[in-house]
Each structure stands twice: as structure tokens, then as C-alpha cells.
Amino acid sequence: MNIKEASTQTGVSSAAIRYYEKESLIPPIDRTEVGNRDIDERILRRIRFVTQMRAAGMSIESLRRYIELFDAQEDNTKEQKALLQAQLAVMEEKRDDLQAAIDHLNYKLNHFYDHMVTTEEELRALERQHVDKME
Amino acid sequence: MNIKEASTQTGVSSAAIRYYEKESLIPPIDRTEVGNRDIDERILRRIRFVTQMRAAGMSIESLRRYIELFDAQEDNTKEQKALLQAQLAVMEEKRDDLQAAIDHLNYKLNHFYDHMVTTEEELRALERQHVDKME
DNA sequence: TTAAACCTTAAAGCGCACTTCAAGGCAAGC
DNA sequence: GCTTGCCTTGAAGTGCGCTTTAAGGTTTAA
Numbered sequence: 001m002n003i004k005e006a007s008t009q010t011g012v013s014s015a016a017i018r019y020y021e022k023e024s025l026i027p028p029i030d031r032t033e034v035g036n037r038d039i040d041e042r043i044l045r046r047i048r049f050v051t052q053m054r055a056a057g058m059s060i061e062s063l064r065r066y067i068e069l070f071d072a073q074e075d076n077t078k079e080q081k082a083l084l085q086a087q088l089a090v091m092e093e094k095r096d097d098l099q100a101a102i103d104h105l106n107y108k109l110n111h112f113y114d115h116m117v118t119t120e121e122e123l124r125a126l127e128r129q130h131v132d133k134m135e
Numbered sequence: 136m137n138i139k140e141a142s143t144q145t146g147v148s149s150a151a152i153r154y155y156e157k158e159s160l161i162p163p164i165d166r167t168e169v170g171n172r173d174i175d176e177r178i179l180r181r182i183r184f185v186t187q188m189r190a191a192g193m194s195i196e197s198l199r200r201y202i203e204l205f206d207a208q209e210d211n212t213k214e215q216k217a218l219l220q221a222q223l224a225v226m227e228e229k230r231d232d233l234q235a236a237i238d239h240l241n242y243k244l245n246h247f248y249d250h251m252v253t254t255e256e257e258l259r260a261l262e263r264q265h266v267d268k269m270e
Numbered sequence: 271t272t273a274a275a276c277c278t279t280a281a282a283g284c285g286c287a288c289t290t291c292a293a294g295g296c297a298a299g300c
Numbered sequence: 301g302c303t304t305g306c307c308t309t310g311a312a313g314t315g316c317g318c319t320t321t322a323a324g325g326t327t328t329a330a
Contacts, residue, residue, distance in 0.1 A: 004276070015319060018279090023317095034326060036277050049239075055229075056236035057192075060317065084244045088237060094190075095233045101191035102226050104184075109219045139306070150289060153309090158287095169296060171307050195287065 006039040010047045017047060025050045025063055027071070056091055141174040145182045152182060160185045160198055162206070191226055 003014045012020075017039075020026045026046040029037045053063055069076055069083055138149045147155075152174075155161045161181040164172045188198055204211055204218055 002276075013319080014277095016317085019318060032277095034277080036326085052232070052236050052239065054317090055232045057233070081244065084240055088240050088244070091233055091237050091240070095230055095237065097187070098191050098226055098230045098233065101187050102223060102230065104187065105219055105223050105226070109216065109223070137306075148289080149307095151287085154288060167307095169307080171296090189287090 001039045001044075003037050003039065006037075006044060006047065009044060010051065012047055012051055020047065020050055023060055023064055025060065025067060057094055058087070058091075062087075136174045136179075138172050138174065141172075141179060141182065144179060145186065147182055147186055155182065155185055158195055158199055160195065160202060192229055193222070193226075197222070 001009075003017055006012075006017060007014045010017075017026075017037075021029055021037075026043055029039055029043055032038050050063065053066075054060075058066075066083055066087065069080055136144075138152055141147075141152060142149045145152075152161070152172075156164055156172075161178055164174055164178055167173050185198065188201075189195075193201075201218055201222065204215055
């Protein structure tokens with residue numbers, strides 16, 4: 001499979017695939033006789049893994065170190081587990097921050113519906129809410 | 136409160152606070168007689184709101200448009216609700232992507248413990264797993 | 271044989287979100 | 301009066317993660 005096809009299959013641009021290879025986020029890719037990249041399923045899966053971790057907010061540098069450790073021949077099980085757990089902790093915190101922001105926006109959205117209620121108390125609460133609408 | 140104190144309280148650098156004001160992510164800040172910023176609780180809350188949304192992955196530009204709409208005098212309730220819902224959808228998708236990546240890493244972490252099991256079948260499964268350790 | 275459509279590399283360019291710098295002002299303490 | 305420590309502004313610089321460009325090679329099809 002050429003790089004164009006791999007790009008289509010993964011949604012990652014050809015240039016980005018080359019960039020990932022250069023940065024060692026994916027293993028060295030086999031070449032055809034004339035020097036063109038010949039991408040197989042294994043590489044595709046790696047590209048998708050990189051995409052997923054990038055989308056999860058992992059930097060190129062972290063990802064490179066992470067992959068380096070996992071690709072190493074030596075048995076780094078302990079370090080690998082520690083790294084996995086550290087990365088998990090980072091991502092879980094990120095997820096929780098995101099959830100907090102979602103809750104915040106949901107709270108604001110729910111308070112829009114107050115415009116439909118009419119008791120005195122609710123109108124006063126609404127007024128207070130309106131002033132601080134952004135917070 | 137001067138900008139240094141506001142920076143300490145929010146964990147946002149003085150330069151970033153100035154930048155946020157320039158980009159209209161926070162309202163124009165009152166000045167003392169000599170022209171120094173005098174930051175109050177309302178501004179602090181805004182800075183924290185901006186920080187939270189930034190951490191949730193919202194761009195400066197999106198945030199600026201969002202805040203512009205919410206600060207407007209006219210009653211943009213419909214547009215505001217639509218914007219809130221759109222932003223919520225983006226963030227929920229982001230959260231789900233993050234969760235998928237977390238699940239992926241957890242799966243890998245759990246498979247490390249297979250190194251302690253010993254039945255033939257499990258060893259064969261482990262072998263297959265080992266080859267694709269990165270995926 | 272020439273154009274189209276793919277590929278290669280190295281290097282330069284770009285947008286974002288700040289950070290840092292330069293040049294200067296004000297207020298307090300020695 | 302001078303140093304310290306805060307502040308101001310505008311402009312330039314920075315790091316990341318690609319994208320684009322330039323210059324060229326190969327293959328296919330008309």
C-alpha cells in the first residue's frame with residue numbers, strides 16, 4: 001500500500017505519516033525497489049495508535065519516549081508498567097477536567113430553561129444568574 | 136489586587152492575563168490612577184473560566200466568539216443555547232476519545248499481568264499479544 | 271513524448287498560544 | 301539619590317506539530 005492509500009485509510013496526511021516516521025513514532029517503513037514506502041497493516045495500526053494518543057493530548061515527545069521504551073528489546077516490564085500507569089493518570093486527570101468543564105456548561109444550559117418559569121423567587125434567582133452569566 | 140497577585144491566585148502568568156484581556160477573553164480591567172490593572176473577584180472568576188475551557192481544549196478564537204455572544208446586550212438566547220450545545224458536543228466527543236485511549240492503555244496494562252499465568256493456551260495468547268504489544 | 275499522478279528528500283513556512291524583551295514609569299526603603 | 305520591585309506597552313521571539321515548497325524520480329496512458 002502506498003502512502004496515499006495509507007493516508008486515506010487512516011485520515012492522517014501523507015506528510016504527517018512521513019513526519020511520524022522521522023520522529024520514530026512509527027517503525028521504519030519498508031520501501032519498494034524505487035524507494036517508495038510500502039505500508040502494511042502493522043504500520044496502519046501504529047498510525048492509528050499514534051492518532052489516538054495524540055487526540056488524547058499526548059505530546060510527540062512523550063509519545064516518542066513511550067514508544068521507544070516499548071520497542072526496546074530488553075525486558076523493561078517494570079518501567080513499561082510505570083510509564084503506562086503514569087500516562088493513564090495524566091489522561092484520567094485530563095478526562096476529569098474535561099468532565100468538569102462539561103458539567104459547567106450543562107449547568108449554564110439548564111439555567112436557560114429558567115426563562116420559562118415565573119415565580120417571584122425564581123425570577124430573582126434568574127436575575128442573579130444573569131449578572132454572572134459567564135461564571 | 137495587582138496582576139502579580141491575580142497571577143498567584145489563578146496560576147495564570149501575568150503576561151497571559153494581559154494577553155487574555157487583549158484578546159477579549161476577559162472584560163476590560165479597571166486601572167488605578169497610575170494605569171495599573173486592579174483585578175477584582177469577577178475578573179478572577181473569568182480567568183478561571185477561561186483556564187477551564189482552555190484546559191478542555193477550546194481554542195482562543197472559539198472562546199472569544201463564545202464570550203462575545205454571551206456578553207452582548209441583545210437577547211441571543213437561541214444562539215447562546217445553540218453555541219453552548221455545540222461546544223458541549225465537541226467536548227463530549229473529546230472526552231469519549233480520551234476515554235477510548237484510557238481503555239486502550241488499561242487493556243495493555245492488564246495484559247502485563249498475563250506474564251504471571253502459565254497455562255499453554257494463555258502462553259500462546261501471550262505470544263500473540265507480545266508481537267502486537269504496541270497496538 | 272509528453273502529461274498526469276504518484277512518489278522521494280530537505281528545508282522553509284505557518285498558526286497558535288503564549289513568553290520574553292526592551293524601554294520606561296511609579297512607590298518604598300536605605 | 302539610588303536600588304528594588306512592582307507596573308506599563310508594543311514588538312519580537314519561541315516551541316509545537318505539522319504543512320508547504322522545491323527539485324527531482326518513476327510509472328501509466330494517450
